[in-house]
Amino acid sequence: MKKFLLCLILSAFFISGVKAAPGDTTWVQAHSGVWLDWYGNFDSTVTFPDGSASYRKIYMYFTLGKYVCPGSPQYCSDWDYTVQTMVMTPGGDTLELGRFITPYAKGTRMPANWTGVYKFDVTDYYPLLRNSATVRVHYSGYSGGFTADVKFAFIEGTPPRDVVGITRVWKGGYNYGHGSVAINDALDNVSLTAPANAVSAEAKFTITGHGGDDQGCAEFCQNTYTLNLNNSQLVQQNFWRNDCGFNHLYPQSGTWVFDRAGWCPGDLIRPYSHVLTGVTANSNFTLNATFPAYTSTTVNGGSPASYIIENNVVYYAGFNHTLDASLEEILTPTNDETFFRLNPNGSKPVIRVRNTGSTTISSIQFEYGVTATSWRPTHTWNGTIAPLEEMEITLPEPWGLRLATGNNNQFFVKILEVNGQQDEDQTNNELTSLFDGVPVWNTKLRISLKTNGSTVNGVSETSWRILDDQGNVVTQRSNAAPNTTYEDTITLGPSLYKLEVSDAGCDGVSWWLYPSYPQNPGTGQIMVRNLSSALPLPLKGYFGGDFGCGFSQWFRTDWPTSVNNLSAQVASVEAYPNPAQNTVTVNISGIDKIDGYLQIIDATGRTVITHKVDHPSQVMDIASLANGLYSVIYTDAQGKLQTRLLIAH
Numbered sequence: 001m002k003k004f005l006l007c008l009i010l011s012a013f014f015i016s017g018v019k020a021a022p023g024d025t026t027w028v029q030a031h032s033g034v035w036l037d038w039y040g041n042f043d044s045t046v047t048f049p050d051g052s053a054s055y056r057k058i059y060m061y062f063t064l065g066k067y068v069c070p071g072s073p074q075y076c077s078d079w080d081y082t083v084q085t086m087v088m089t090p091g092g093d094t095l096e097l098g099r100f101i102t103p104y105a106k107g108t109r110m111p112a113n114w115t116g117v118y119k120f121d122v123t124d125y126y127p128l129l130r131n132s133a134t135v136r137v138h139y140s141g142y143s144g145g146f147t148a149d150v151k152f153a154f155i156e157g158t159p160p161r162d163v164v165g166i167t168r169v170w171k172g173g174y175n176y177g178h179g180s181v182a183i184n185d186a187l188d189n190v191s192l193t194a195p196a197n198a199v200s201a202e203a204k205f206t207i208t209g210h211g212g213d214d215q216g217c218a219e220f221c222q223n224t225y226t227l228n229l230n231n232s233q234l235v236q237q238n239f240w241r242n243d244c245g246f247n248h249l250y251p252q253s254g255t256w257v258f259d260r261a262g263w264c265p266g267d268l269i270r271p272y273s274h275v276l277t278g279v280t281a282n283s284n285f286t287l288n289a290t291f292p293a294y295t296s297t298t299v300n301g302g303s304p305a306s307y308i309i310e311n312n313v314v315y316y317a318g319f320n321h322t323l324d325a326s327l328e329e330i331l332t333p334t335n336d337e338t339f340f341r342l343n344p345n346g347s348k349p350v351i352r353v354r355n356t357g358s359t360t361i362s363s364i365q366f367e368y369g370v371t372a373t374s375w376r377p378t379h380t381w382n383g384t385i386a387p388l389e390e391m392e393i394t395l396p397e398p399w400g401l402r403l404a405t406g407n408n409n410q411f412f413v414k415i416l417e418v419n420g421q422q423d424e425d426q427t428n429n430e431l432t433s434l435f436d437g438v439p440v441w442n443t444k445l446r447i448s449l450k451t452n453g454s455t456v457n458g459v460s461e462t463s464w465r466i467l468d469d470q471g472n473v474v475t476q477r478s479n480a481a482p483n484t485t486y487e488d489t490i491t492l493g494p495s496l497y498k499l500e501v502s503d504a505g506c507d508g509v510s511w512w513l514y515p516s517y518p519q520n521p522g523t524g525q526i527m528v529r530n531l532s533s534a535l536p537l538p539l540k541g542y543f544g545g546d547f548g549c550g551f552s553q554w555f556r557t558d559w560p561t562s563v564n565n566l567s568a569q570v571a572s573v574e575a576y577p578n579p580a581q582n583t584v585t586v587n588i589s590g591i592d593k594i595d596g597y598l599q600i601i602d603a604t605g606r607t608v609i610t611h612k613v614d615h616p617s618q619v620m621d622i623a624s625l626a627n628g629l630y631s632v633i634y635t636d637a638q639g640k641l642q643t644r645l646l647i648a649h
Contacts, residue, residue, distance in 0.1 A: 037144035056157025076145030078105035103266030104254030160356035177296035209261025218305035245506030245548035324357035333435035346402035373400035444531035452524035495603030510545030596636030
């Protein structure tokens, strides 16, 4: 099975309906650069595969772009509009495949030629993605400015479960607290029957809140819905998004940091999936949804509250695999814009794994590393992943990751064993990603923090800290006073670090909306410089202070370019094996008389081992030391020799 990186997906050729060799991917193009110039539907007739093949995954890629507004009379605002993509079949089925809200797209990262990719897993809708169908993009914007490009990737293989039926239950806009039909009446009992070959069923519930009445509902008010199965509560779901200030697509030109009901500007909407307990073959059952009682008033202007809801019931056959783990995504290291806030990261890789078999996973053995290095470590993760559950797994740092430089480095990860056995489906066991190396800074830095007037319990909302590669805090500036400038000089050892900047108000230190606040907090600033330079270092994610809840910057402090060498120019010290596990041998050469001591120094500059030496070779026990990079230094009356050592148990 060929693995396709996101960058390849965007640059590769696409021909509608062309089918690759068995085990490969079939691409189907629906929309291509269509102008979303006004509210309405944009339809495209497509020919999907005929249903004779089995597909492990089906992805829909919606590439949102921009076009140069012609004006007179075209009006383009690039605001936050709802975009729904649906499939319509000759049989009359119309189901929503994916939804997202466009960003306020006049920000620093969204120039005229900007594009953003929204990736939807639509594998469950394969029964409808067959033969001839219409793909509809519904655009709710009352202005132009965006373009739509929609493609489908059918990846051959065996899915976790076959879908044996899909039923649409509710679809559309529903008034909340006003109008002639109450929302709870509109979502009242629907009677359903499961297909004869169904083993299980799930309700896929997609919801976004809109309208701004006197209470800010339904966009800016928290709420829950209750899904009832056979008139008994199945689940009560809070759908408030409290993480908009951590949006990966930022900064934006609007109120992107404000939390909302089920959505954030520029982000996709993920359906809530609820298992319908006890629904199996031929089951007769009812579903209804209820919301808390509410009256929507607009005395002070605004628009009444409403929700856009799509709820489908998907029926499944049994599991196709007993023991199967699927690599779903590489969160870091990667250049995927979805994980902008996590990268570049020269430390520990993070991957997402899904259990696609019927057996609980208790261990997974991985092979992984940077492809430019010859050393490929293995690691056995132990834990619990229930069937159909996902987990983010952090791997130990591989050699070469922190030392990678420049752009387009390649990282790979592969599943070798699951629960000590061979994985049943090996077509979903390997992923690769392209990533950028972390910048190199000096060991002596100056961090300047100018706080603005925003406070929490009397102290500034803004703080920073530096962590080492093990997550330990090396130094920090917290509990700062408002409207104050701090200059901190920092000395670090040669290693990998992460600068974390946090803002408790989730509105950065400089935002366009500040003058509209009841009390304008003014503008703050953060600047990092090498101690020997007046020029600020670039901070990925800072964007002039418009960073929402915070940002992070990984960096490496380089090893000294020279040391005070001993009298012989050929004098040297080396450590092997490197990487080392429990012991390391240190050889000193080029010196007539060995009479000094060896030190191993960790990333914080702390001496963790000291040995007096009088022989050119010394074996040192390092079993108790944590994984990471260390300095190995030999010192005598004539000077110093230094090398570096990676410990990877």
